[in-house]
Structures are given as structure tokens and as C-alpha cells.
Amino acid sequence: MSKSLIVLSPADTAACCPPLSREPLSREQAEQVAPLMKALADPVRLRLLSLVASHAGGEACVCDLNDAFDLSQPTISHHLKVLYDSGLLDREKRGVWVYYRARPAALASLGALIGDTSP
Amino acid sequence: MSKSLIVLSPADTAACCPPLSREPLSREQAEQVAPLMKALADPVRLRLLSLVASHAGGEACVCDLNDAFDLSQPTISHHLKVLYDSGLLDREKRGVWVYYRARPAALASLGALIGDTSP
DNA sequence: CATAGACATCGACGTCTGTCAATATTTACG
């Protein structure tokens, strides 16, 4: 298998940029990072990510997550897909159930991008 | 003037929540934090914030910022207002010019909320 | 193989958001 194409997860793009306060983000960088922020720019997705990330065992089944909200199952599925597509969540199917798991590296680099204050 | 009402900047709300990966965000917490993420969920605003935060002297005049984009002056003004209203930027008028300045504490607490990985 | 359950996808709907042109507001200066 050729290694000519390296596929980076979208969330890894946050690791490609210096902290916001260090030097101006280029237009391209901003357009890479914005989708990650968009993924977090919804209260339901924030809670979903937090539920998954803080869940015992590091993962949570969709069946657990559905019950935590007064929202339809398709809506929860939609939000999980947004988080998954952004690279902030990992997904694994085991039997009938699907387990989501946070990607700490993605969260860490995104947090550093925002929070690291320049010297 | 009475001091019976203490007004917290919206961005200070990020300091009120444990890291996402530590324990599940409550609905109320998520609804407080989401507007901050929304403010960052646009490539133009990301670049604006980055331009201001990394600018020499810690502040930047709107006149400097307008020139960095192919967007109308009202549009830039709108984005700056979103960042200001969210508490991520400070504003000071000096003469005819308005200078924006980043709020490092707000950025730091938001970054910690996202990036701090639980033990 | 038929059925039930877990999850995803689709299509539709109302609302929110980014953008602009036009206009208002504030300030300096002659």
C-alpha cells in the first residue's frame, strides 16, 4: 500500500497553527480551524462532547446519550456526526451499539490554540 | 449607584465550568459557553481576534483591521461587535479611532475548558 | 428468514447568520 497520501483528521489541523495570540492566523488557517469551533458552537454538542469525554471508560454508547436530552434520536445522531466529522470524536461499532470516544489530542491542540497566551 | 447587581463579562462564564473532559457540562453551563464558541466559529472572527491579540502593543485600531480583509467596513464592524459582546475583546475609543484589545483571561479560561484533559 | 432494536440518513420547515448598501453618529479641524 502506497503512502503517497497522508490523511490528517480535521481536528489535527488545530495542531498546525500557532496560538491565536502569537501571530495572525492566515486566511487558510482560519478556514481550517473555524469548522472545529463551529462543531463546539452548540450547547447540545458541548454537552455531548463533555458527556463522552468524561464518561467512565472513556467512551459512551449512543443509547446512553439519547436519554440525556429531550431531543429526537435523529437530532442526537446528527450532532454526533458533526462532532465525528470534525475529528473531535472517534466512533466504533460493536454489535448493535455504537460507541463514541473523545480525541484528547484534538481537544488539547484546540485548547492550546485558543488559550496559549503569547510571551 | 447601587452595587446590588454584579455584571460578569460573558467570557468569564468559561471560568465557571470544569474542563469538558472532567465532568459533564450541565445544560445551563453549555448554554453559557456555546455563545463563546459561536463567536469563534467564523474564519473572519478568528483572524480578527488573532490580529488583535498578536498585534504590537496588544491593541489594534479598526482602521488597521479593515484593510486586512476583502469585506465591507460594516461587516468588519459587525464581527468586532460579536467578539466584543462575547467578552473576548475589549474596546476603547480614543479620538476618532476605536482600539480593540484581546482579553487574555477569557481566552485562557476558554482554552482550559476545551483543552484540559482530565486525570 | 422474519422480526425487533440501535443507529443513520433523508426531506422539510422555521430560524439564525454573514454580507452588503445606505444611513446615522461621533470626533476633529478649519
Place this chain on the structure above:
DNA sequence: CGTAAATATTGACAGACGTCGATGTCTATG
């Protein structure tokens, strides 16, 4: 005071987004 320049506000419009009900897909189980 009147004018010019910097910034904010308003109103309008197209496109994006969150939500739902209906339906599709996959898996275990009988």
C-alpha cells in the same frame, strides 16, 4: 458651524443550521 473621516447601526436578502417525522440499514436472535 460645516465639513470630512472613522466607526456603528439599520434593513434586506441569500444561505446555513437545528429540529423533527419518516424511512433506511445493519445486527442479533428466535
